Amino acid sequence: MLNGERQIPRPLRWAMIGGGRLSQVGYKHRSGALRDNTAYQMVASAFDIDAERGRDFGVNLGIAPERCYDNYRQLLAEEAKREDGVEVVSIATPNGTHYEITRAALNAGIHVICEKPLFFTSAEAQQIKALAEKKGLIVGVTYGFSGHPLLMQMRAMIAKGDIGEVRMVELQYTHGFNANDSADKFSDAQKWRVDPQVAGPTFVLGDISTHTFYISQLVLPELQIESLLCDRQSFIPSRAPLEDNAMVLMHYAGGAVGRMWASSINAGAMDSQCIRVIGSLASLEWSDANPGELKYQVQGQPNQVMHHGMPYLDASALADERLGALHTEGLAESWANIYLKFAIAISASQRGDKARLSNLIYPDINAGLEGVRWLENCVRSADSGSTWVNYQ
Template identity: 40%
Template sequence: MARLNWGLIGGGEGSQIGPAHRLGAAVDGAFAFAAGALDHNAEAGRAFGRKLGLAADRSYGNWHEMLEGERARPDRIDLVTVATPNATHFEITKAFLEAGFHVLCEKPMTITVEEGEEIVRLSRATGRICAVNYGYTGYALVRHMRAMVARGDLGRIRLVVAEFAHGHHADAGDADNPRVRWRYDPAQAGVSAQFADCGIHALHMASFVTGQEVTRLSADTVSCIPSRVLEDDAMVNFRMDGGAVGRLWTSSVAIGRQHGLTLQVFGETGGLRWAQEQPNQLYWMPLRGRLQVIERGEAGLSPEADRASRVTMGHAEGMPLAFANIYRDLAEAILAQKEGRAANPAADLYPRAEDGLRSMAAIYAVAESGKAEGRWVDARPPMFR
């Protein structure tokens, strides 16, 4: 398979997310790290790029330089990842799509629903891929859950229970810590804090696994630490277009919880349970049967799970390899487009701009419902109503 050229914006030295993207893009050899604008400090970004092996003329000081530098190159990047602060995602993603590049954007894709609709329209009009990094959907057993639901193993889905709760912002003494404070400041974070940061991962995973979209929701949001303007805990009830009922809890003050992303799906003929902190096991309970533990890498799993599993059974496989599956999907999609063929169906699982838009609409719906003491509101973006 021919290697594709990849570029990264953001994710500089000391970044939490940068290493996961660099590892994920490199694992399968599908992408060569060719260009970057890695830091808001131009010189620091250029220096770090060179340290990582980028050519001096492709280690850029900012994304504007990178766009102009790559636009005219015969070996220009095939895919750019946007891993910058949230408020910059729309501008950068829009500019690169307009210039004909494929984009993988960190979530949230945009800050407003209107911006999200513009990105969806632009992606469709240009024929360029705009993916959103809901990276946890790259886990092999999450993909197997999706396959089990799609083939009818659970029958009609009745109930989905999703959680993403941690306790890392539970210390009120961190009120002035700049790494924490911005998340609860509307001027920097928008209309939502914890739901926009973590809750949308759980909500997207519920849709990804069930194949159903959220239509309306009711939210109870609270700032358990009174100095915070935005919520640090939320409970969301939702309804899906295929008839499933949903419950979602997300929190940043749940002391003792570490990562806390879990998903349970209950149907007419069986139930499934998966947790990100134990990603190698999927618990399956068929109706009138016995509880079974499905192990990642075992024989007889779905093509989607087999394709997403790299490490032999019994060994840990974590978040960077889940990210790698998103990159592997994108490589297949880009090559299929270049070669004028259909993509492998087992690889056609990367989250789209449409998913990013639905998440942004849900964020605004949760904020609206929370302020209205749980009033049920439409969770769909206007263009999908």
């Protein structure tokens, strides 16, 4: 169980690029990183495209004024001159800037934690992977839901054969907050998400389904997609060619099948993410609406609901527990867990601890690359008339 004790020799000197006062995700990053003050110390920032607003925000968070920079280039250049310069940056900017900023940070010798989807193309992701490996640096991706402890319980139970042979994988991430176009017109945080020049080739597939796709990889690390079919729609015409609704069918190696529904026009629905894995003996189901519960349904037996923090859980699930079974854990704890694993990975990289790195399960550059590949294949299928395509 985690209780805030240090997991690494000292806190990492950390900065944020983007994620300022008007950001939808900035506070998630900060609450995740700073939940354990033994893991990170926020020392610098380039929070906002409006430099004055970003500087004011940084000062209000307690960052020294001279380390609240106008932009990421200034941050990287000035921090490189300091003996106590930044060691890791979090990138919480629009999608189209991720590649440029990540490459610049790695070339400056700084580890990177980046929002998803990581980049526009898998070619860009492969280039960054090669650069990170050359520099000996970590690139992590903030799949913020993946730190919920019961996902590790799912992974362990599937690996032990508790549900038998995997037959079906059901994935869903939907909400209704874009059921009309008002946010597209008036919300700066939404406008760029429906602009292909900034968001990339997808809207809801990249914005939300990559979270659930990574969760499927986390709990089913051996299951590989062989082919898929993607059908996507722009129910708000002004969003075209970007989709606000998509259905994806998948065929996996070994015969299992899967499907994903991603939508931001599921009118009346709140944020709803679910994964159900159906085996030959039983099924497992988890939802972020009740992240502290895991449904275990054995054919012919009464349904079971497993609770977080209980001693009957696998050690890998209990290792990520923070509050105990009597208390509700949520998204803040999940973000804290992945940020702590990023810190452990960075510290291990700094110390040359290859054994620690090889045994650590967290959303790394490979997870980011797979997310981009998923999007590329979905777009390729949809744009060729919603046909089956071999997964490349």
